[in-house]
Amino acid sequence: MLVKCSCCGEGIVEVKCPWSARERYLADLANETNSRVVENGGILELKSSHRYFYQVQMEVFVWQVDYCDFVLWNHKEIHVQRVAADKQFLLPLVPAAERFFRKVFLPELVGQVFTRRNENRSPAVNGCVSPDGARSKLGARPTQVEKLDQYCSCKGPEQGKTIACDGPRSPIIWYHFQCVGLKREPKAK
Template sequence: MVYVRARCVPETRQSSESYKLWVLIEKTGCIHSAECSCVAIDTSTPLKRKSSAAAGYTPLKYLDKPKIEKDIKKLLRDTKTNAVALYTLSDSEEDCSGDEIEIQSYPLNIIDLINRYGVEKVYENANQSYIENVCELTKGQSDNDMWYYQRKGRLTASNFHSAIHYKGDNPDNYIVKTVLGKYHFTSEATRYGKFSEPLAREKYGAKMKQSHVSFYCKETGVFVYEEFPFIAASPDGIVNCKCCSQGLVEIKCPFQMKNEMPQDAMAKNSSCVLKDGKYVLKRDLSSPYYVQILGQMAILKSPFCDFVIYTNKGMNVERNIPYNPTLWEEMFTKIKDFYNKFILPILN
């Protein structure tokens, strides 16, 4: 039998806490039992399917499972759909009835890697092939369930600033809760950022194409750091052109200043500083934005990153923020110290 656990958001109350549910399925596909934490299940009376009138259609003929899987996989490939099914469905012509099939599993996140192999063998299993696979399967980022799964247990670039400046000793601090998926923060500001980022990326790309040869900006997934696979980054885009080579872009869409000019928005942000009459990104470890960007450049081995502030009144593009290896070494030491002190003992 196969045991499946999941979370389900109520359709009519999507801001509510998700329900926990599980299903026990036989290998034939028959459901053996199931349960949900919603109030509908809180009863001693077994639930029954409501009988319906005959639909008046002719039942389908018998369908061959291997052929169905092959057809679905071909459809996903042809439409370039990013789906885990590409790695689990078989497209073999061979008759596999009655035999056990070893399906290709998706890459385990850091929690499951440690549980299966132990901390000592994490580096061995998180090799270059693993890193590339994780990145490919997590494209789409917050719209992709695999993105959340691979981030769980890993300290990501968006939390680097909080980690390196944490002064407390609480083993169950808010950063740990965030990393372990116990605390999922969402607000009108985060929803606005998610909504605005694609438009900002499109306008940034159009602007860069005006002055850069063969410029493109592509979305990406989770990049695991090869030197320390317990941390990762998800940049807003990988950029490339013939004149500047490959780099990154980080886009910020400040909700509170969404109706202000970008320079005015930067003036009110602690991550920015006035220089030569213009506000720019502050390039030290006191700046949350810079710490995030520096972490992304280190993990992706990128020589530079563009920094974009986007509002309803315009866009500010700060080009070619360079990678600083000295500051990264200082920051990386603090990141490892935090992870080894607060997170690894919980996972190990």
């Protein structure tokens, strides 16, 4: 949730309601083996090595805000911690997150590349490789790096019906109809 106030600026709120702690005190979580929190001078703090911390830092980065109010809640109590943006922590992680978004999340979101039934999966899942003759949106031959990032998530041959993605930040310009789940061309607005 995005929040804004005159004294603190813009931030986000992340709420976690751990089922495993539904009937316990939150301070008891600090004693668990893979705990998400540590107790520091009687105060609970989100562990910087826990995946929740990584999630919070990435959300702060993506939303371009200064902080996240991390809320840990159960039936007995509530804990709120303000987690400041930590660019030193996050910057080394950004390239991997961008690769994951481009190569996994976006293709799945647009074309269900990984969750489609086997016989309907795109060539990417079956191991096809991008051809040398792939062309960019303007018809010019792309560089080797552009070939990997601009022609369909399946990296298959430049053939059949395709559709362009006009999003300014999309690394892939052309998609095969089959790879994005289209049977016919969408109607223009």
